[in-house]
Amino acid sequence: MTVLVTGCAGFIGGHLCEALLQRGDSVIGIDALTDNYDVQVKQRNLSAYLENPQFEYINGNITDIDLRPILEKVDCVFHTAGQPGVRASWGDCFELYLQNNIAAMQKILECIKNLNKPIRVVFSSSSSIYGNTDQLPVTELSLPQPFSPYGTTKLAAEHLCHLYHQNFNVPIVALRYFTVYGPRQRPDMGFHIFIKAMMQNREISILGDGSQTRDFTFVEDIVQANLLASQKPVEGQIFNIGGGSRRSLMDTINILEDVSGIKPKLVFKPAEKGDVKDTWADTSKAKDQLGFEPKVDLEEGLKRQWLWEKEIY
Numbered sequence: 001m002t003v004l005v006t007g008c009a010g011f012i013g014g015h016l017c018e019a020l021l022q023r024g025d026s027v028i029g030i031d032a033l034t035d036n037y038d039v040q041v042k043q044r045n046l047s048a049y050l051e052n053p054q055f056e057y058i059n060g061n062i063t064d065i066d067l068r069p070i071l072e073k074v075d076c077v078f079h080t081a082g083q084p085g086v087r088a089s090w091g092d093c094f095e096l097y098l099q100n101n102i103a104a105m106q107k108i109l110e111c112i113k114n115l116n117k118p119i120r121v122v123f124s125s126s127s128s129i130y131g132n133t134d135q136l137p138v139t140e141l142s143l144p145q146p147f148s149p150y151g152t153t154k155l156a157a158e159h160l161c162h163l164y165h166q167n168f169n170v171p172i173v174a175l176r177y178f179t180v181y182g183p184r185q186r187p188d189m190g191f192h193i194f195i196k197a198m199m200q201n202r203e204i205s206i207l208g209d210g211s212q213t214r215d216f217t218f219v220e221d222i223v224q225a226n227l228l229a230s231q232k233p234v235e236g237q238i239f240n241i242g243g244g245s246r247r248s249l250m251d252t253i254n255i256l257e258d259v260s261g262i263k264p265k266l267v268f269k270p271a272e273k274g275d276v277k278d279t280w281a282d283t284s285k286a287k288d289q290l291g292f293e294p295k296v297d298l299e300e301g302l303k304r305q306w307l308w309e310k311e312i313y
Contacts, residue, residue, distance in 0.1 A: 009043070016080060041186070
């Protein structure tokens with residue numbers, strides 16, 4: 001199988017490329033190497049598979065390049081590219097979210113529609129579409145109420161997937177990820193920040209009182225969900241992908257202390273606008289229709305992320 005991975009130098013896209021290549025697929029990767037975080041981090045991710053003869057790299061933004069000759073060669077698109085981050089999505093930066101999360105999605109779907117070729121699209125969506133709900137755990141039928149501009153753009157991209165599937169039979173599958181972590185996590189994400197601060201004996205800022213909870217999902221389980229979604233007869237469906245490790249922020253700090261033997265220095269600050277109080281995924285649909293079950297619990301996953309960051313720092 002020949003597949004396209006957008007955002008191939010990113011956290012999830014990079015892990016996915018490696019898994020696809022190990023599976024024996026030919027992989028075309030697109031990444032613009034944007035500077036939303038250190039580009040050297042993305043280049044380091046890319047170097048892990050750039051020399052693989054089954055991998056072809058295209059540098060560029062989806063909205064700028066000619067997708068037709070690329071899509072003509074592929075059987076499936078894993079669309080992991082996008083503008084990430086809840087807190088940065090306010091204000092002037094919103095233009096980037098419109099371009100990279102909505103316009104890019106529309107361009108991929110429109111091109112597939114015009115090719116009239118059944119190219120499956122596995123779209124990386126987000127639990128942010130649910131917003132600040134107290135109806136937990138959320139199912140795929142829970143009312144979407146985004147609490148941030150980022151979540152709004154992810155929901156808009158899902159709607160685009162739905163309407164292209166309904167009107168033009170583009171075979172899409174959307175996966176709503178819940179708080180992904182693990183080796184190669186972006187340097188602007190929580191666990192990466194916490195672990196680096198502990199290693200360097202710096203303070204950790206806790207936004208809020210630390211009682212907020214997340215359903216943490218190890219990156220290898222996210223990859224597993226993508227591979228399953230590319231193979232099962234589930235066109236037009238949306239799935240929650242959670243790790244089954246719902247814990248409070250303070251619980252995770254305690255786990256990191258146990259893993260590292262280092263006492264963290266905590267500073268409590270007000271919660272940020274757009275941050276939700278709790279997330280928790282009902283993944284029964286993914287289990288029933290995809291055969292998805294998370295395999296890595298939070299203690300094991302944080303240990304692996306700690307060891308990875310220990311190597312790079």
